Amino acid sequence: MAATAIVATNYGGPEVLAPLEVELSDPGPGEVTVRVRAAGVNPIDYKLYSGAFGNDPARLPLRLGLEAAGVVTAVGPDAIGPAGPIQVGEEVIVRTDSGYTTALTVPATAVIPKPAEVSWEVAAGLLAVGNTAVHLIAATGVGPGDTVLVHSAAGSVGALVAQLAVARGARVIGTAAPARHDRLRGYGVEPVEYGTGLADRVRALAPQGVDVAIDTIGSDEAVDVSLALVADRQRIATIAAFARGFQEGLQVLGGGPGADPGTEIRDAAWRELLPLVASGKLDLVIAATYPLTEARAAHEFVIAGHAGGKVVLLP
Incomplete structure (x- = not known):
């Protein structure tokens, strides 16, 4: 054949x-x-x-x-x-x-x-990004009462991270271009525009501080702002800023050299993801x-x- x-x-x-x-x-x-x-x-x-x-x-x-x-x-x-x-x-x-x-x-x-x-399109596009999102949430221990900053919260991984964090009872602030803000609000996420002054805008939204930062974009801005706002570096995770992540002592996750692949977590993630999507x-x-x-x-x-x-x- x-x-x-x-x-x-x-x-x-x-x-x-x-x-x-x-x-x-x-x-x-x-x-x-x-x-x-x-x-x-x-x-x-x-x-x-x-x-x-x-x-x-x-x-x-x-x-x-x-x-x-x-x-x-x-x-x-x-x-x-x-x-x-x-x-x-x-x-x-x-x-x-x-x-x-x-x-x-x-x-x-x-x-x-x-x-x-679940449609064919969603079924074929879910697991690579979804498994990563579940790993990020698990690695940083997101739970009820946490304030979580998600960088690039309208991207494929970031949007799933944001929704999973909301589902766990966290307050989520997500960076995105203004055109994506309404979508984030629909997920229960508080949107904020990235760019110069990001840390100050997040502080204005969360004067009590940020507990977790999740970087799905890998920019210096994402790393710098995360370091400025989150005290515990083990509650900052990146899937993209490999060099900076290792240098700063952050959790570096995924398939890059030296990163935590989270194999067991990712292999089991479908059991959580598929029922949520189906419902x-x-x-x-x-x-x-x-x-x-x-x-x-x-x-x-x-x-x-x-x-x-x-x-x-x-x-």
């Missing part, structure tokens, strides 16, 4: 992305085959082919895509996922490294059930969708910045 995948044929910009016919193996023991209905786009996807993590020609053509959602079309013997046995016809979410494709065969352990109430208590904004064959345009849109939500490819 053949599938059409989008691969990086070289290292460079989005122009290196191209379709490739790939042979799909039948599922073996503990494996399933999934027809992909949607695939999430994440910044690490384009970093991989940009050469940021090396440019070994032996890795080409480079498969892409950390997350996908689709329908199970075949199962091998003993196909048991984290939620139990997997059946043909089941709608699922897939954790993978090659989600930009029309179909794929993966270990059953990488497949979790998709709630019927309408957690919102993931889909900024744009593109046909799979237009992956290059999708990446150009994401790289330009300020998408305001997740971008999803539709085979």
